[in-house]
Amino acid sequence: MNTGSPTESRWLLEVSNLACGYGEGAVVSDIDFALGHGDIGCLLGPSGCGKSTILRALAGFLPLSNGEIQLDSRTISLAGRTLPPEKRRIGMVFQDYALFPHLTVARNIAFGLRNLGREECDQKVEQLLDLVHLQGLANQYPHELSGGQQQRVALARALAPEPTLILLDEPFSNLDADLRRRLSLDVREILKSLGISAILVTHDQQEAFAMCDQVAVLKEGNIQQWDEPYNLYHEPANRFVAGFVGQGGFIPGKALGPDAIECELGTIRGNRAYRWPEGTLVDILIRPDDIVFDDASELKARVIEKTFAGTSTLYRFHLSEETEFEALFRSHLDFHLGEMVPLRVEADHLIAFER
Numbered sequence: 001m002n003t004g005s006p007t008e009s010r011w012l013l014e015v016s017n018l019a020c021g022y023g024e025g026a027v028v029s030d031i032d033f034a035l036g037h038g039d040i041g042c043l044l045g046p047s048g049c050g051k052s053t054i055l056r057a058l059a060g061f062l063p064l065s066n067g068e069i070q071l072d073s074r075t076i077s078l079a080g081r082t083l084p085p086e087k088r089r090i091g092m093v094f095q096d097y098a099l100f101p102h103l104t105v106a107r108n109i110a111f112g113l114r115n116l117g118r119e120e121c122d123q124k125v126e127q128l129l130d131l132v133h134l135q136g137l138a139n140q141y142p143h144e145l146s147g148g149q150q151q152r153v154a155l156a157r158a159l160a161p162e163p164t165l166i167l168l169d170e171p172f173s174n175l176d177a178d179l180r181r182r183l184s185l186d187v188r189e190i191l192k193s194l195g196i197s198a199i200l201v202t203h204d205q206q207e208a209f210a211m212c213d214q215v216a217v218l219k220e221g222n223i224q225q226w227d228e229p230y231n232l233y234h235e236p237a238n239r240f241v242a243g244f245v246g247q248g249g250f251i252p253g254k255a256l257g258p259d260a261i262e263c264e265l266g267t268i269r270g271n272r273a274y275r276w277p278e279g280t281l282v283d284i285l286i287r288p289d290d291i292v293f294d295d296a297s298e299l300k301a302r303v304i305e306k307t308f309a310g311t312s313t314l315y316r317f318h319l320s321e322e323t324e325f326e327a328l329f330r331s332h333l334d335f336h337l338g339e340m341v342p343l344r345v346e347a348d349h350l351i352a353f354e355r
């Protein structure tokens with residue numbers, strides 16, 4: 001295993017052809033992705049798709065049956081050879097915080113700093129408390145803190161030994177929605193200010209999109225797409241990603257040319273060319289923000305569902321047996337169930353797949 005002096009690479013973390021599991025057969029396979037220095041990556045996918053399994057392999061708790069993991073240009077895992085977790089310079093933050101209940105906040109944070117002298121250690125703990133906005137709580141015990149505060153302590157403890165990479169395993173899932181959103185943005189800011197790379201595991205898309213630079217969408221142990229959040233939403237690589245990321249559904253259509261499709265909503269033109277012959281039957285992805293209210297439109301669809309969400313309302317429309325879709329309107333556009341509403345498609349990105 002090459003643990004000698006690292007050579008310069010544009011990637012901090014490179015995962016190639018990784019496969020691993022628990023005994024016979026691989027739970028995840030053909031896993032390929034690379035994370036740049038200072039970037040935050042995410043493993044996103046439905047329950048059981050293998051997110052935590054990949055994280056365990058990165059941390060060194062699970063051996064590989066195939067492939068390789070390189071961190072800072074050093075091989076840390078190969079089939080049959082696994083650098084132990086404590087030698088990887090990888091920090092971990094868990095869903096349940098995993099703090100030592102009998103140690104104060106300061107001693108929890110100092111746990112990984114046993115090589116430092118007393119004064120240096122105290123100084124470092126003080127700096128970390130500042131960084132995670134917990135000044136003044138050094139002598140409290142974990143049970144005296146809120147969930148959000150405990151997770152900040154866990155982050156400070158993981159950051160203390162100055163790891164090369166931080167792994168965050170569903171770190172916000174025990175927190176309520178509002179705190180979750182605020183803390184995920186805070187954690188992003190803290191990691192960015194230190195230039196520390198991280199991999200987040202979550203099944204919450206909003207969290208993934210708000211916090212991460214690159215996201216892997218997983219299905220049944222394989223990465224479907226590794227990309228920036230914007231591209232996952234607007235340029236999904238396949239039907240699974242299109243359906244899993246964001247809201248939306250498919251309606252049937254027929255290709256008129258490389259960048260135009262005819263469907264019951266009219267002719268939709270996009271900004272990318274497809275290589276299908278004219279007349280190909282396709283399914284078109286319609287996102288709720290692709291549909292706009294247009295008083296002058298001759299196209300009218302019937303409201304069949306309505307979900308009020310404060311500033312906006314999500315409507316489900318019926319045009320025909322085959323063509324139903326959702327639309328998100330500002331809530332002052334208030335329609336009742338059964339009402340026929342004039343609409344128009346306004347999609348920048350035409351996403352469609354051959355039926």
Ligand SMILES: Nc1ncnc2c1ncn2[C@@H]1O[C@H](COP(=O)(O)OP(=O)(O)OP(=O)(O)O)[C@@H](O)[C@H]1O
Nearest residue numbers: 022027045046047048049050051052053054202203
């Ligand atoms: N210790 C284990 N022994 C055997 N099988 C396991 C073990 N841990 C997980 N698995 C199996 O591996 C598969 C992937 O599990 P994993 O925990 O990686 O999924 P996940 O995407 O993190 O799911 P979740 O979002 O529910 O945590 C599942 O089928 C699971 O049953």
